[in-house]
Amino acid sequence: MTTTTATTPRGLLPLPERTARLTTAAGALATTATTGLSWTWSSDFPGDLTYYGSPAGLQIVTLTGGLLTLLLAASALGLRGLTWLTPAGRHAPTLLAALATFAATWFTLGAIAVQLGGLVNLEPGGFAAGAAALLTLLGALALPPDQPPTDPPGNPWQRFTALLTASPLRPRGRPLPTWAEILTIAAAFAAGLIAFTYGIDTDDGAPFVGYLLFIALAVPALHRAGLIARLTELTHRHRGIALTAAFLAAASFPLTQDTDQYTIIGANILIFATVALGLNVVVGLAGLLDLGYVAFLGVGAYAAALVSGSPESALGLHFPFWAALLTGAAASLVFGVLIGAPTLRLRGDYLAIVTLGFGEIFRIAMLNLNGTTGPDVTNGAMGIPNIPNLEILGFNFGETHDILGIPIATYGNYYLLMILVTALVVLVFRRAAASRIGRAWIAIREDETAAVAMGINSFRLRLLAFALGAALAGLAGTVHAHVVTTATPEQFQFAGPQPPNSAFLLAAVILGGMGTLSGPLVGAALLFLIPAKLDFLQDYQLLLFGIALVLLMRFRPEGLIPDRRKQLEFHETGQLDVPDQRLPDPAATTGVTKAKA
Amino acid sequence: MTTPPTLAPATDNAPTDNDPVLRADGVTMRFGGLTAVRGVDLTVHPREIVGLIGPNGAGKTTFFNCLTGLYIPTEGTVSYKGTVLPPKPHLVTKAGIARTFQNIRLFANMTVLENVLVGRHTRTKEGLWSALLRSPGFKKAERTSEERATELLEFIGLAHKRDHLARNLPYGEQRKLEIARALASEPGLLLLDEPTAGMNPQETRATEELVLAIRDKGIAVLVIEHDMRFIFNLCDRVAVLVQGEKLVEGTSDTVQADERVVAAYLGEPFEGAPGEAEAAEVAAAEAAADTAADAPSTPGTTKGEAP
Numbered sequence: 001m002t003t004t005t006a007t008t009p010r011g012l013l014p015l016p017e018r019t020a021r022l023t024t025a026a027g028a029l030a031t032t033a034t035t036g037l038s039w040t041w042s043s044d045f046p047g048d049l050t051y052y053g054s055p056a057g058l059q060i061v062t063l064t065g066g067l068l069t070l071l072l073a074a075s076a077l078g079l080r081g082l083t084w085l086t087p088a089g090r091h092a093p094t095l096l097a098a099l100a101t102f103a104a105t106w107f108t109l110g111a112i113a114v115q116l117g118g119l120v121n122l123e124p125g126g127f128a129a130g131a132a133a134l135l136t137l138l139g140a141l142a143l144p145p146d147q148p149p150t151d152p153p154g155n156p157w158q159r160f161t162a163l164l165t166a167s168p169l170r171p172r173g174r175p176l177p178t179w180a181e182i183l184t185i186a187a188a189f190a191a192g193l194i195a196f197t198y199g200i201d202t203d204d205g206a207p208f209v210g211y212l213l214f215i216a217l218a219v220p221a222l223h224r225a226g227l228i229a230r231l232t233e234l235t236h237r238h239r240g241i242a243l244t245a246a247f248l249a250a251a252s253f254p255l256t257q258d259t260d261q262y263t264i265i266g267a268n269i270l271i272f273a274t275v276a277l278g279l280n281v282v283v284g285l286a287g288l289l290d291l292g293y294v295a296f297l298g299v300g301a302y303a304a305a306l307v308s309g310s311p312e313s314a315l316g317l318h319f320p321f322w323a324a325l326l327t328g329a330a331a332s333l334v335f336g337v338l339i340g341a342p343t344l345r346l347r348g349d350y351l352a353i354v355t356l357g358f359g360e361i362f363r364i365a366m367l368n369l370n371g372t373t374g375p376d377v378t379n380g381a382m383g384i385p386n387i388p389n390l391e392i393l394g395f396n397f398g399e400t401h402d403i404l405g406i407p408i409a410t411y412g413n414y415y416l417l418m419i420l421v422t423a424l425v426v427l428v429f430r431r432a433a434a435s436r437i438g439r440a441w442i443a444i445r446e447d448e449t450a451a452v453a454m455g456i457n458s459f460r461l462r463l464l465a466f467a468l469g470a471a472l473a474g475l476a477g478t479v480h481a482h483v484v485t486t487a488t489p490e491q492f493q494f495a496g497p498q499p500p501n502s503a504f505l506l507a508a509v510i511l512g513g514m515g516t517l518s519g520p521l522v523g524a525a526l527l528f529l530i531p532a533k534l535d536f537l538q539d540y541q542l543l544l545f546g547i548a549l550v551l552l553m554r555f556r557p558e559g560l561i562p563d564r565r566k567q568l569e570f571h572e573t574g575q576l577d578v579p580d581q582r583l584p585d586p587a588a589t590t591g592v593t594k595a596k597a
Numbered sequence: 598m599t600t601p602p603t604l605a606p607a608t609d610n611a612p613t614d615n616d617p618v619l620r621a622d623g624v625t626m627r628f629g630g631l632t633a634v635r636g637v638d639l640t641v642h643p644r645e646i647v648g649l650i651g652p653n654g655a656g657k658t659t660f661f662n663c664l665t666g667l668y669i670p671t672e673g674t675v676s677y678k679g680t681v682l683p684p685k686p687h688l689v690t691k692a693g694i695a696r697t698f699q700n701i702r703l704f705a706n707m708t709v710l711e712n713v714l715v716g717r718h719t720r721t722k723e724g725l726w727s728a729l730l731r732s733p734g735f736k737k738a739e740r741t742s743e744e745r746a747t748e749l750l751e752f753i754g755l756a757h758k759r760d761h762l763a764r765n766l767p768y769g770e771q772r773k774l775e776i777a778r779a780l781a782s783e784p785g786l787l788l789l790d791e792p793t794a795g796m797n798p799q800e801t802r803a804t805e806e807l808v809l810a811i812r813d814k815g816i817a818v819l820v821i822e823h824d825m826r827f828i829f830n831l832c833d834r835v836a837v838l839v840q841g842e843k844l845v846e847g848t849s850d851t852v853q854a855d856e857r858v859v860a861a862y863l864g865e866p867f868e869g870a871p872g873e874a875e876a877a878e879v880a881a882a883e884a885a886a887d888t889a890a891d892a893p894s895t896p897g898t899t900k901g902e903a904p
Contacts, residue, residue, distance in 0.1 A: 427729075428729055431728050431729050431731060432725060432728055432729065435723065435725075435728030435735070435739075436714075436717075436718060436721050436723050436728065436738075436739075436742075437723075437724065437725050437728055438728070439707070439711055439714055439715050439718075440715065440718055442704065442706075442707060442711075443704050443707070443715045443718075446704040446705060446706055446707060447702050447703075447704055447705075449667070449698075449702060450698065450702035450703070450704065451704075451715070452667075452686045452687050453665060453667070453686050453687075453690060453695075453696055453698075453702075454687075454690060454695075454715050454716050454718055454719075454778065454779075454782060455687045455690035455691050455716075455718050455719030455782055456687055456715070456718050457687045458687070464725060468725065
């Protein structure tokens with residue numbers, strides 16, 4: 001391969017720029033078209049890709065990818081009316097989209113060949129799709145980089161990464177009218193809902209992996225294009241509307257489901273996410289490392305189970321829902337204060353050890369309160385089963401109700417209830433964070449001595465954070481008990497393959513982004529969905545999960561959705577001084593190590 | 598005018614004669630066998646700038662920490678406007694004493710404005726419930742805090758950088774921000790621990806003016822500093838701390854003229870000084886050496902030699 005000169009930056013392949021663009025666009029168009037063909041003759045492959053004229057299963061992923069690449073390539077070509085799609089980079093997003101399409105398409109073809117036993121199972125349509133996706137990728141690889149490299153990169157890998165470099169956001173030409181901005185927000189959340197729903201609805205195994213591959217590359221494409229930064233701008237300008245839109249989009253998820261098969265995943269994700277958000281108050285805002293947080297979910301769940309009217313409950317009480325909710329939150333709050341009061345004078349590691357111990361003590365205590373080794377309260381390992389469905393003002397959660405003509409069954413009902421609880425926790429988190437109390441928490445996290453010298457009663461505020469976090473987990477625990485219908489000690493472990501455990505909760509917060517609102521929600525959704533959908537990996541799940549976490553912490557230590565503070569902390573460069581300036585992409589600056597204060 | 602370390606100082610140069618803002622009575626701080634501060638008395642009157650100087654390791658910062666409740670003095674009391682201070686730092690700040698730190702301790706990952714707002718913590722009452730319910734009182738308090746913080750930022754000349762992260766400010770501005778943060782707690786007395794350390798002459802000059810401006814707001818200032826020109830330009834009264842004891846206290850001229858101060862800084866043994874034998878030994882050993890080279894090394898050798 002010839003060396004590129006610094007004056008005319010070239011892509012990885014030696015093609016003229018115009019040819020490269022046209023090839024990309026043509027390839028993307030062809031890829032889109034081939035999704036209408038049959039890819040395989042047999043309907044054995046999940047999703048049934050045998051039909052002509054109607055894309056199905058993973059073909060939809062390829063179709064989306066093809067359209068996305070086409071739009072981005074057209075925008076890069078400067079087509080009138082489409083340039084708004086790439087307010088930052090032009091070629092990097094096109095390349096990433098082409099890469100995403102290519103990965104999803106070839107993965108699908110490979111999976112068909114492997115699962116059905118040989119390439120012979122592919123129809124010509126499949127080969128055509130593969131060729132078109134490859135052509136798109138080759139065209140995109142020939143596009144010159146958006147940012148002229150400062151020094152001519154040497155080996156092909158360096159030149160490849162140079163192609164993916166992010167560009168700063170260009171200033172907006174003329175501002176959109178307000179209604180258009182709001183419409184854009186609504187459309188973005190609708191698109192998010194569709195993508196999420198598709199992911200939840202995909203079959204386990206190969207189709208989900210293909211979906212995941214695509215998302216993992218397509219989201220960076222949107223990011224490089226500057227669309228995500230633009231959307232963030234809009235949501236910041238219309239905070240209330242954006243929150244309402246997100247809430248509505250989330251609430252309409254059960255309406256897209258025919259059966260309860262996937263709504264239960266939705267309900268569990270919401271429980272998990274809510275608890276993660278509660279943990280974010282403790283870890284993200286106040287900086288207290290809590291390794292036994294799931295115990296507070298457990299306290300809430302057991303408290304709710306005891307007053308739920310379950311025939312196995314030792315108390316035999318049956319509280320109305322609001323009272324059960326308060327009982328769960330109050331029980332967790334009491335435990336939070338009991339654990340926090342003696343231990344929160346400790347700093348850092350010591351607190352982590354104590355909370356880790358508390359988590360285990362809780363689980364073992366629940367096991368032992370079984371009537372033989374202790375008083376009979378919790379039924380030991382059997383737990384408290386047969387927790388009846390909730391009934392609020394005559395609305396029984398166990399029955400199917402019609403909303404807008406669409407039947408919503410048990411888990412749909414719980415999902416909608418959980419949405420309300422999540423919204424409440426989101427509200428609490430936002431308002432607490434943006435207040436005198438929230439600032440004091442962050443100050444304690446930053447420098448406790450200085451915070452104390454500024455008049456902050458550090459012990460009291462840490463206890464407040466700990467108790468608030470516990471109460472929020474207790475709230476979620478109350479609903480959790482009714483969704484799972486059983487409260488057993490084994491649900492509330494430190495670590496395990498099933499998501500609601502302390503290790504996963506902490507991982508969700510750190511993976512998503514500490515101290516942010518949406519970070520733990522996204523992190524929790526991913527951490528719940530991926531293990532639930534990749535069942536076939538079985539024993540390797542935790543291993544892969546660990547590797548993924550290590551890689552993420554290496555390359556994006558601030559989490560998927562970084563706090564502005566954290567991003568500055570981990571990827572500091574000289575010009576980050578100006579707050580309004582768009583931050584350079586972390587991938588480009590990972591070499592810059594965090595400067596210790 | 599000089600006063601022996603054991604007696605209460607005379608109230609010279611006090612512009613008004615009401616209660617002293619700060620009165621430290623016989624403050625002693627021992628760490629195990631080491632006595633870092635020994636029976637120090639100090640008063641600061643309203644609208645007064647008092648300097649605290651002394652060689653390295655003389656116990657100046659330890660004394661500061663005793664005043665602000667970070668250390669609980671082994672003996673002696675500290676009172677603010679006539680009431681004895683509780684030995685808890687946050688309560689001391691609440692009572693009206695604010696401080697800065699020798700090595701800057703800003704909340705590095707908070708914005709400039711947020712740093713100052715944290716300083717307002719003790720002067721606002723809004724708890725978690727009012728934050729969650731966003732009561733009108735909460736909004737009003739937030740607005741007032743923000744206005745007050747903006748005023749302070751204008752006062753120190755950082756208003757244009759209110760949304761920058763504190764860590765990204767240049768050194769001199771970080772020092773200023775620390776002062777603004779301390780002022781946000783509406784103190785009656787401001788303790789500055791080496792406010793000009795690491796600054797160039799222009800910045801030192803600016804800090805001097807800032808301290809005078811703070812005094813003009815009616816806030817008394819107690820300042821630790823090594824920069825003698827800064828101290829003698831600024832302070833109404835200067836106290837010299839040597840090996841944990843107050844050696845001299847008085848006006849700039851008195852202190853500058855005092856032989857013992859010169860001796861303490863240049864390292865010559867003085868009468869009745871603790872650790873005299875060691876100091877004499879060192880002085881003898883280094884008699885041949887240049888006096889200029891002696892100056893920085895000798896305080897170090899006598900440091901911490903108190904029995």
